[in-house]
Amino acid sequence: MNIAVNLLKAFLVGGAICTIGELLVLKTKLTPARILVGYIVAGVFLSAIGLYGPLAQFAGAGASVPLTGFGHALTTGVKRAVQEIGFMGAFTGGLTNTAAGIAAAVFFGSVTALVFKPRPKE
Amino acid sequence: MMSPNRIGQSTILLPSRPRIAASAAIAGKKEGEGPLSSDFDAIIEDDLFGEETWEKAESRFQFAAADACIRKAGLTGKQVDIALGGDLLNQIMASAMAARELHIPFLGLYGACSTMAESLCIASMLVDGGYARNALCTVSSHYCSAERQYRFPLEYGCQRPPTAQWTVTGAGSALVSSDDTLPTLCRCTHATIGRIVDMAVKDANNMGAAMAPAAADTLARHFADTGRGYADYDLIITGDLGQVGHDVLLTLMQERGLPLDAARYMDCGLAIFDKEQDVHAGGSGCGCSAVVLNGHIMRRFRERTLHRILFMATGALLSPTSSQQGGTIPGIAHAIVLEADA
Amino acid sequence: MFDKNAKPSPARQQQLDRYSQLVDRLSPKSPMLQGLLRAFWVGGAICCLGQIFIEIGLSWLNMTSTAASTFASTMLVFLTALLTGIGVFDKIGQYAGAGAFVPISGFANAMVSPAMEFRREGMVLGLGAKLFTIAGPVLVWGTSASVVVGILYALFPW
Numbered sequence: 374m375n376i377a378v379n380l381l382k383a384f385l386v387g388g389a390i391c392t393i394g395e396l397l398v399l400k401t402k403l404t405p406a407r408i409l410v411g412y413i414v415a416g417v418f419l420s421a422i423g424l425y426g427p428l429a430q431f432a433g434a435g436a437s438v439p440l441t442g443f444g445h446a447l448t449t450g451v452k453r454a455v456q457e458i459g460f461m462g463a464f465t466g467g468l469t470n471t472a473a474g475i476a477a478a479v480f481f482g483s484v485t486a487l488v489f490k491p492r493p494k495e
Numbered sequence: 496m497m498s499p500n501r502i503g504q505s506t507i508l509l510p511s512r513p514r515i516a517a518s519a520a521i522a523g524k525k526e527g528e529g530p531l532s533s534d535f536d537a538i539i540e541d542d543l544f545g546e547e548t549w550e551k552a553e554s555r556f557q558f559a560a561a562d563a564c565i566r567k568a569g570l571t572g573k574q575v576d577i578a579l580g581g582d583l584l585n586q587i588m589a590s591a592m593a594a595r596e597l598h599i600p601f602l603g604l605y606g607a608c609s610t611m612a613e614s615l616c617i618a619s620m621l622v623d624g625g626y627a628r629n630a631l632c633t634v635s636s637h638y639c640s641a642e643r644q645y646r647f648p649l650e651y652g653c654q655r656p657p658t659a660q661w662t663v664t665g666a667g668s669a670l671v672s673s674d675d676t677l678p679t680l681c682r683c684t685h686a687t688i689g690r691i692v693d694m695a696v697k698d699a700n701n702m703g704a705a706m707a708p709a710a711a712d713t714l715a716r717h718f719a720d721t722g723r724g725y726a727d728y729d730l731i732i733t734g735d736l737g738q739v740g741h742d743v744l745l746t747l748m749q750e751r752g753l754p755l756d757a758a759r760y761m762d763c764g765l766a767i768f769d770k771e772q773d774v775h776a777g778g779s780g781c782g783c784s785a786v787v788l789n790g791h792i793m794r795r796f797r798e799r800t801l802h803r804i805l806f807m808a809t810g811a812l813l814s815p816t817s818s819q820q821g822g823t824i825p826g827i828a829h830a831i832v833l834e835a836d837a
Numbered sequence: 838m839f840d841k842n843a844k845p846s847p848a849r850q851q852q853l854d855r856y857s858q859l860v861d862r863l864s865p866k867s868p869m870l871q872g873l874l875r876a877f878w879v880g881g882a883i884c885c886l887g888q889i890f891i892e893i894g895l896s897w898l899n900m901t902s903t904a905a906s907t908f909a910s911t912m913l914v915f916l917t918a919l920l921t922g923i924g925v926f927d928k929i930g931q932y933a934g935a936g937a938f939v940p941i942s943g944f945a946n947a948m949v950s951p952a953m954e955f956r957r958e959g960m961v962l963g964l965g966a967k968l969f970t971i972a973g974p975v976l977v978w979g980t981s982a983s984v985v986v987g988i989l990y991a992l993f994p995w
Binding site (some may be wrong): 376379380382383384385386387388389390391392393394395396397398406407408409410412413414416417418420421430432433434435436438439440442443444447448450451452454455458460462463464466467468473474475477478479481482483484485486487488489490491492 | 839867869870873875876877878879880881882883884885886887888889890891892896901906909910911913914915918919921922923924933934935936938939940941943944945947948949952953954956964968971972974975976978979980982983984986987988989990991994
């Protein structure tokens with residue numbers, strides 16, 4: 374029962390965050406690349422001022438899977454590293470906390486490129 | 496001093512009326528599923544055309560079209576004095592690689608999607624001036640090589656807005672000749688060279704809107720120079736304005752007091768695909784006007800259902816660099832009059 | 838044009854504005870409601886799938902919540918790479934727009950697709966260099982922003 378509620382929360386919050394992105398696509402001349410950069414930077418600062426943490430607590434993957442969640446992970450990593458090792462943590466914490474996603478994308482990206490060939494859309 | 500072969504401000508007269516002796520159109524799979532499929536000399540189902548890369552495949556399309564055209568004229572490569580070629584890729588890579596195999600003196604051209612008309616204008620001048628007896632014009636484009644250069648990798652999941660156009664995979668070739676022993680599909684009589692018209696369109700996903708003002712400019716100047724009007728032509732053919740550019744051109748000509756009758760007007764970008772083929776605003780690319788002209792239009796000349804047309808290929812002279820630097824899109828349109836023997 | 842300070846004359850500016858309005862009027866628009874609905878349900882479904890992986894990690898694989906969250910993003914990246922490779926993800930992206938590119942799946946697709954496309958330019962300057970052409974800016978600006986936040990946090994902890 375608890376799991377079902379978690380899934381529903383993830384669906385609704387994640388869907389809402391994506392819908393805002395689509396609204397930006399349709400209403401402005403912003404390209405997807407710019408929207409993604411905006412999303413990650415927004416996630417970093419929303420997390421820094423303490424707004425994203427509660428959302429992540431509430432929605433789970435609904436907040437951590439969108440790119441704003443990536444920004445949130447950068448900020449939480451940086452804050453924890455600063456607490457642990459001091460000033461230099463500002464440079465180590467972000468990438469440490471997001472290393473899995475980046476390494477996975479690099480690794481699976483390379484493997485995929487070796488196995489598959491691109492095809493035109495039908 | 497007046498140049499004897501010019502009329503008006505920007506139209507060139509071709510007194511010897513060089514003939515188009517043969518033409519060939521090689522199209523890709525999707526184009527072969529469209530309404531003009533029976534007009535093409537060959538439809539290549541394999542997007543790679545047996546090569547390893549999209550660029551080599553495009554080059555092979557171009558070579559295949561040139562080779563077919565020379566053979567249809569009953570000539571060999573040695574009898575062709577000059578080959579003009581162009582495509583959309585950086586450093587017109589596909590044309591250069593095709594010309595390497597042709598062993599014909601080569602001039603490379605870049606006019607974006609206007610290159611078919613540009614090459615015909617130059618070739619007919621060369622032949623008319625006696626600098627070449629047989630001149631070959633070949634241009635190509637390929638959906639996959641254009642996507643990776645101008646837009647995104649093929650497997651990148653992005654949405655195409657409804658104004659976007661679909662780059663045609665294909666190549667067309669035409670042989671312009673003064674040799675009276677060769678057959679005559681039609682003759683080149685006038686060429687109007689376009690000037691750049693830039694109406695500050697920046698959206699690379701709406702190239703029809705960027706090119707339509709150039710088409711209106713060239714069309715109006717052609718009529719002013721020659722003293723002709725729509726009644727003198729069976730068809731006004733634009734290259735790849737697509738649905739948006741087509742509608743914009745109709746409005747612009749209306750505003751200029753030269754209302755264009757939609758029944759006498761054909762856009763290659765709209766003709767090549769069916770509405771159901773999910774190509775949004777229509778086809779584009781050098782290959783679009785090239786395969787429609789050299790396949791469809793030349794068939795109609797052969798069947799004598801056309802008497803005189805104005806073929807006006809339009810080009811959007813943008814580059815990925817100029818777009819990223821925030822530049823507006825320069826548009827151009829070159830026109831050539833093609834006329835059947837009476 | 839080559840005079841940096843030159844502004845178009847008022848008449849020319851008026852002409853350009855009129856043309857821009859004409860183009861706007863004649864250009865078809867993407868259907869708004871349909872786009873938003875598709876982005877909502879696909880984006881929500883991808884996040885929901887992420888939550889399923891988290892629950893699996895927590896309940897069946899005895900992971901800590903950090904490990905479960907890492908497991909979820911790695912699985913989504915893996916699935917996206919696979920779907921990109923077999924030529925399905927570009928169709929999902931065409932259908933769902935932001936619903937596909939805002940979740941981490943979009944980040945993965947942005948790295949996998951250029952790697953595939955530019956593999957033909959070689960292993961080093963093709964695959965290796967182009968892997969980051971689309972996703973690079975996200976890492977550059979995200980990391981830089983987090984360093985700024987980290988420095989501020991080290992100086993003025995809150």
